[in-house]
Amino acid sequence: MKFSEVIALLGDAATCNSLPIDGVDPEITGVAPIDTAAPTTLSYIEGGKFADWVEKTAASALILPADPDLQARATARKIAWIATSQPRWLFARAIAIFxxxxxxxxxxHPTAAIHPTAEIGDGVSIGAHVVIEADVRIGNCVCIHPNVVIYPNVRIGDRTVLHANCTIHERSQIGADCVIHSGAAIGSEGFGFVPTSAGWFKMQQSGYTVLEEGVEVGCNSAVDRPAVGETRVGSHTKIDNLVQIGHGCKIGSNCAIAAQVGLAGGVTLGNNVLLGGQVGVANQARIGDGAIASAKSGIHQDVEAGMVVSGFPAIPNKLWLKNAALFKRLPEIYRLIRQIQRRFNLEDLRSRIERS
Amino acid sequence: MKFSEVIALLGDAATCNSLPIDGVDPEITGVAPIDTAAPTTLSYIEGGKFADWVEKTAASALILPADPDLQARATARKIAWIATSQPRWLFARAIAIFxxxxxxxxxxHPTAAIHPTAEIGDGVSIGAHVVIEADVRIGNCVCIHPNVVIYPNVRIGDRTVLHANCTIHERSQIGADCVIHSGAAIGSEGFGFVPTSAGWFKMQQSGYTVLEEGVEVGCNSAVDRPAVGETRVGSHTKIDNLVQIGHGCKIGSNCAIAAQVGLAGGVTLGNNVLLGGQVGVANQARIGDGAIASAKSGIHQDVEAGMVVSGFPAIPNKLWLKNAALFKRLPEIYRLIRQIQRRFNLEDLRSRIERS
Amino acid sequence: MKFSEVIALLGDAATCNSLPIDGVDPEITGVAPIDTAAPTTLSYIEGGKFADWVEKTAASALILPADPDLQARATARKIAWIATSQPRWLFARAIAIFxxxxxxxxxxHPTAAIHPTAEIGDGVSIGAHVVIEADVRIGNCVCIHPNVVIYPNVRIGDRTVLHANCTIHERSQIGADCVIHSGAAIGSEGFGFVPTSAGWFKMQQSGYTVLEEGVEVGCNSAVDRPAVGETRVGSHTKIDNLVQIGHGCKIGSNCAIAAQVGLAGGVTLGNNVLLGGQVGVANQARIGDGAIASAKSGIHQDVEAGMVVSGFPAIPNKLWLKNAALFKRLPEIYRLIRQIQRRFNLEDLRSRIERS
Incomplete structure (x- = not known):
């Protein structure tokens, strides 16, 4: 379709575009990354170190930020463009067009093994070799890819997608519009063992896991259920691959949890919390609304709402940046101290001589 | 059932209870966490920051520590209670009642694909779409959930449970009373590649993995087999989710390994070792009996029996706590040094003037 | 077979052997690790702390380094041996003999669910309950173990092995001679959500993942596909278990990526890069050819070719080793500074007195 048609489909999110400037209206056949874009594709630039790609890209059209210079450089190369304050968001919407x-x-699928007590909604897709145990209830328009296993007494909300080879354990409640990626385990047994003089005593995990609507759980992640009560992930929270959510965690809404994060048992996250990759949070820690932990942070204590923390043990990000810079200079700092000490002893000696 | 009946079923582990004090004997229908307990449920308090829940919980009965004050507060609220030196253990046993x-x-299941040479014990449950290859031997009362795959020549001991979508690789020996959680891979190929001038040369992994009796392996964890010999996990050791056990590791008995721990090749753990979440242990390192590594530790060297280590690289925990506190104060320390240096130079100058 | 036959099969990689010295030519029935080797087995010693096993091992034959002393000790114990500059490599080749x-x-397998549009090469093995969706093309001699799921439009090259319970997502291109281990997810959706005032906006992941020839991906690892364009893993790169490769990463050839490494989105690795266990690399970072990051490093910035980095944030390895040593001594350093400060103030006082 013509670039002008793409613009029309994107609606009013953009501030301005190149059509009134030079009228170049290329045919657009798809979307592409800036560095490997071919002619007839649409790409985007957010700024920063990608800005110079405007001189090299072969894309026929670009989504640009509100940067007149960048726009002029695109126009000079006969690249059509549309500008917006949020290029990445507009590009995301452009992908959905193509x-x-x-x-x-x-x-x-005839090979699916579905217990006769399971209730299946309308418009449901159930792939080959799926297993659905007793008393499961599946909403409408749910998509269950092949080889998924659903244990008894699970609820799956409308339009939720379960990717291949994931496992949903007993009593899990998954809301509408969720996505569970391949290999993830939802509602699996929490790691609950009580040390006794006779060894580990297994605490039965009688609780269950709740994922509210719009939650995504990445490939091979696990969201354990607790011994009693529930583990809960709030609506529209997004969890990446290989994440561990321990038993009894309470996670708020709209959080984003990057790959390989681990939350120990009973952790509480507020709403809109962001955790970078490989972050670890200790048992029972509470993290307030809107807090951010940068990648690899190790959080042992409560984090207040809105704080940005880094490091292990996690401390305020600005302090951590200073410390990390000084840490690099530890050998220099140590040399300085030794120098001072040596000169001081010298002085000391001199002063003693003077005193004598 | 009545709380007095629960007490009778729990046996003699408790020191005292509220029945002789006020005779309140509520009906108990289930177990619950302290913060969301409803009437007719039994909950527990271990102490610490949970103690004040005794004033707010709606639970009808509590398991309490040997704390007369806490007991009196429960009695004052007409909450029945039973006291013990190990509330969490008693609560674990109470869960098992309900x-x-x-x-x-x-x-x-008729859809299971079982090789004719496989030997299956009595009372075994084999779920839909399970695959069992040649020369596998399954003990009595084993439970194999749907979509599990067992490669050739595997042994599974009595009463072991294999959860959905886990994979047991060739020659693995799994003892009695083990639990393998969803998505775990047991006896998978170790990461063995020899660098040569022609690139990586793959070392065939001809060994096997042994899990002794009572071992648990969490969701999506992997216990690799070695090139030669065995990888061994000792009896009653508990491994959480997303853990990597490298080829040739020897793990003792009764260890607890938290989520996302990684052991490189040839690591040796003694008995009763505790590793916190996201701990990493380097190739060939040896960790002695009863040693503890706190979460996120990175262990490059041997750790003596009974030691508690923390940090990366891991050092004795007490030293690490001091260092972590000082690390936070690095900017202050640096300012101090600079001050000293400046004042010292001043003095130095003065002394030179005096000397002149 | 006789040890002399083993030597003949190993070809010309060895520099010398014990046969001309004492003529002992034992029967060899298998390969074994040095510490548990039984008579009639072949084992190996690379040197270092394993050297003293030459006095204790029950192996009948050994692969040794070019170390005349070690060779003499083996001969003295009537152990046949062969020597080489690369004992581990020769042992890897010996394993392949046995x-x-x-x-x-x-x-x-008749239970496999294969879409009629899929094209399957010659000599292919497809296990029970495998699912192959539309327009998939499978090369010759491919081995697909049970319960694997392949989404539409995937290409699998000749001789590639897919282990049980792995999932290959839409449009993935897997080259020849690859191995995908159990539970791995290839071409799964990248973690792409754009923050908007109305919450997270999901960026459709329209791209695909390419694994070039000879790539291995470990158990339960994930190699995500990007929103546009491709994620690419270069030929002969080896990836261990539980690794996360984010959307849009470009990984060169012959890299080795140890367990639990996480690469965020858009990371570029050159050729021959080595990443130790649990390393994390931040968004868009570039790591040059032959660079090495030791275990648990956290890489936020570009790393030049050939560099060795360690720590979090990652710094040159030699500097990190110094700093880590000084970090242990922080309490001592702090005491020193306080001492200097106290004595300095004393001096200061004295100088003021003198001045008065």
């Missing part, structure tokens, strides 16, 4: 994700048709 | 974990009936 | 990995016969 790409339809794979979605199998609504049908139940 | 909760029976899901266990499918002993039957072999 | 061990044939499990490989199911080329046949398609």
């Amino acid at each position: 790409y339809q994700p794979f979605m199998p048709p609504p049908q139940i | 909760y029976q974990p899901f266990m499918p009936p002993p039957q072999i | 061990y044939q990995p499990f490989m199911p016969p080329p046949q398609i």
